Amino acid sequence: AQRVTQPEKLLSVFKGAPVELKCNYSYSGSPELFWYVQYSRQRLQLLLRHISRESIKGFTADLNKGETSFHLKKPFAQEEDSAMYYCAPPPGTYKYIFGTGTRLKVLA
Amino acid sequence: DAMVIQNPRYQVTQFGKPVTLSCSQTLNHNVMYWYQQKSSQAPKLLFHYYDKDFNNEADTPDNFQSRRPNTSFCFLDIRSPGLGDAAMYLCATSREGTSGSYNEQFFGPGTRLTVL
Numbered sequence: 001a002q003r004v005t006q007p008e009k010l011l012s013v014f015k016g017a018p019v020e021l022k023c024n025y026s027y028s029g030s031p032e033l034f035w036y037v038q039y040s041r042q043r044l045q046l047l048l049r050h051i052s053r054e055s056i057k058g059f060t061a062d063l064n065k066g067e068t069s070f071h072l073k074k075p076f077a078q079e080e081d082s083a084m085y086y087c088a089p090p091p092g093t094y095k096y097i098f099g100t101g102t103r104l105k106v107l108a
Numbered sequence: 109d110a111m112v113i114q115n116p117r118y119q120v121t122q123f124g125k126p127v128t129l130s131c132s133q134t135l136n137h138n139v140m141y142w143y144q145q146k147s148s149q150a151p152k153l154l155f156h157y158y159d160k161d162f163n164n165e166a167d168t169p170d171n172f173q174s175r176r177p178n179t180s181f182c183f184l185d186i187r188s189p190g191l192g193d194a195a196m197y198l199c200a201t202s203r204e205g206t207s208g209s210y211n212e213q214f215f216g217p218g219t220r221l222t223v224l
């Protein structure tokens with residue numbers, strides 16, 4: 001199974017503090033990973049995909065093959081970043097499973 | 109400019125009474141997915157259609173069926189809903205790449221199913 005693991009269910013940080021949401025993957029080959037976000041009362045939507053290597057809303061994520069990680073980072077958290085974040089492998093793969101998700105709370 | 113639409117947004121059914129949830133898309137994507145998301149849990153893939161090809165996840169109960177009559181529409185049928193089937197059901201679409209890379213999924217707003 002192509003699995004991803006998000007070790008933190010809840011992460012609370014103060015506004016302006018750096019944020020790192022962890023994601024580790026456990027399969028071989030060149031992974032293609034995604035970060036999805038779900039804001040309160042909104043639909044699940046794509047935040048980042050590793051292949052694009054772009055920054056969205058100040059978030060970046062680097063694939064580290066040595067550590068098998070794809071952590072999501074932002075240098076200065078904003079209150080509007082409070083949401084549920086899911087790491088996910090590419091769709092259409094065998095035993096495709098979302099990460100368990102991390103709820104980010106940014107405190108004023 | 110809604111792209112993935114789910115109807116109804118809220119569905120109440122009785123224990124054992126069949127229910128159908130619908131999903132439509134305006135993106136002309138070739139892959140459509142159904143997920144079950146229970147409270148405080150990650151979405152769990154039930155099955156997906158790659159064009160007309162149906163792909164069932166191994167642990168999806170037989171109680172759950174799906175139909176895709178055309179590119180735009182996909183239905184989730186729950187033949188005999190139990191209390192444990194109460195959840196949010198998410199539909200998603202993607203365009204499967206021909207270059208070997210995978211594309212993002214576009215999600216609908218979900219249908220919240222209550223089983224009485």
